[in-house]
């Protein structure tokens with residue numbers, strides 16, 4: 001008897017439909033599995049046979065052939081155990097075909113018949129809904145995550161027996177209540193950290209506001225203990241709340257990474273990722289046998305903060321270059337390549353030298369050679385990708401003495417939101433939304449300069465021997481500064497601020 005069961009596989013952060021075909025016939029009793037499978041999938045036959053036996057099914061010895069299609073995609077993981085077991089029972093005519101109609105099964109089987117949670121539940125349910133599948137049998141632990149998608153029935157099961165009795169409706173099916181309106185949930189997402197807790201550092205806060213408003217990469221330079229981390233942690237509190245599409249995309253990444261819990265079945269706040277400088281290039285980029293998103297993808301739609309930037313290995317830093325340009329990362333494997341999204345606000349912090357006090361030569365104890373060696377760990381191409389560089393200095397006595405509460409995140413966020421709205425309107429239909437994503441080709445159109453401003457930029461270009469990339473960065477940041485002022489034309493005052501942000505590195509790197 002032949003049977004067919006619907007299931008789903010994961011490629012990158014997307015899911016594709018998998019058909020589990022089972023044929024049970026008379027002949028030499030063997031259990032054969034085909035369809036471009038990894039070793040874990042091949043091992044499913046042992047788990048399935050044992051789990052069926054331990055769930056009370058004594059099947060007569062027959063020839064069982066299982067095929068997983070599409071055949072051109074390599075399938076990994078243990079999530080096909082459950083649909084294979086269902087297919088086998090159906091092949092033995094213990095489940096009727098109508099019972100499997102428009103129904104997806106996914107989950108790992110334990111030898112005792114228990115059904116274990118899998119990674120990537122969310123993209124699988126999204127795929128199922130797209131394909132018109134009406135109900136999904138999922139591991140109980142994944143039930144809440146699956147339930148975040150409306151318009152599809154989700155049945156969480158603890159073990160195989162329970163799944164079968166649900167199919168025969170021996171037990172009433174209890175549904176988990178679908179989560180409340182997501183749009184409301186996203187609007188109300190509050191961050192613990194607030195800019196009002198940061199006293200002083202007005203110049204840095206301004207630079208952060210510009211970075212957030214235009215989606216510009218930011219580098220903060222200053223001695224230890226000046227609050228660089230504290231500032232970085234608060235950046236997401238001034239970014240606009242995520243929209244539904246962003247929330248689902250980020251949640252899909254966390255689902256595939258196995259980071260969604262029953263409590264947090266969706267990511268509703270912008271992520272803040274701050275990997276330690278000992279992070280391996282692979283953990284940063286993602287990868288592995290079952291490709292998993294790395295730190296740069298986990299920072300999707302949020303902030304990736306690298307503190308002590310020169311301490312990161314050169315390989316780790318070089319990995320950042322591609323995603324900073326393309327907003328995604330491609331991971332190539334023997335069995336195919338995967339794209340993971342990697343659109344994040346890049347924020348880095350560093351000491352200017354080993355002791356931290358350069359260029360204050362009264363306090364810096366480093367030799368000129370040490371300083372250039374330290375700064376030299378940041379490559380020119382990476383430096384070129386920073387839009388805004390800002391110094392974070394130690395507060396003087398006056399600043400500490402006059403301590404008053406800083407501006408709250410809500411107020412700053414309001415200005416950021418307005419500037420973002422102007423950009424969204426301007427770039428409507430172009431496939432991007434912020435000045436930071438403006439391509440070189442479009443800069444002339446959207447960052448048009450009048451005579452006086454052109455003369456200023458020419459002078460600066462020659463004086464600082466700017467690269468084209470640096471020149472473009474200045475224009476893009478000036479565009480954001482003008483947008484924050486709701487000014488249609490970029491003026492000298494906007495350019496001057498942007499020039500300060502982009503030429504500070506010359507002071508340190510002297511190139």
Ligand SMILES: [Zn+2]
Nearest residue numbers: 353355364366
């Ligand atoms: Zn020093």
